[in-house]
Amino acid sequence: MTVQQLYPRLVVSDADGAVRFYAAAFGAELVERYTDGSGRVVHALLRAGDALWAVKDADDTDPAPAGPGAVIVALYVDDPDAVAAAMVAGGGRVLFEVADHPYxxxxxxxxxxYGHAWMVAARSEELDPEEVQRRTAAAYP
Structure with a gap:
């Protein structure tokens, strides 16, 4: 078996709105978009840099999440402060302020x-796994 591709599919209440939000917040481009006979989005693939993810409108099979936390999407960027600001400007809500972390x-x-939590981050230090563990354990006893 060979894994060929892996990307998250986010179920949202307004897929076209989510596409606009991610375009404004992340500079995402719409790669492909498909709808059912009623016009509901069943698949919209987005790309920002090397990252791929999809969104779809909620339906009876795939309900939208009630709130952030069921999935946390990790997005590594060159400027997490700017991305967080763009997300908030587009209607996002801060769960944890952007800050420097010991790890x-x-x-x-x-x-x-649309109900999803995004961890926006940049690596600020190159640390080996043992140092990350040591710092994390010390910071979060």
Missing amino acids: GERGGRIADP
Whole structure:
């Protein structure tokens, strides 16, 4: 078996709105978009840099999540402060402010208007796994 591709599919209450939000917040481009006979989005694939993810409108089979936390999408960027600000400007809500963390990252967590939590971060130090563990255990006893 060979894994050929892996990307998240986010179920949202307004897929076209989510596409606009992610385009404004992340500079995402719409790669493909398909709808059912009623016009409901069944698949919209987005790309920002090397990252791929999809959104679809909620339906009876795939209900939208009640709130952020069921899935946390980790997004590594060059400027987490700017991305967080763009998300908030587009209607996102800060869950954790962007800050420097002892495990070698600067990042925060933002809930998008569609029920998903996004951890936006940048690596600020190159640390080996043992040092990350040591710092994390010390910071979060």
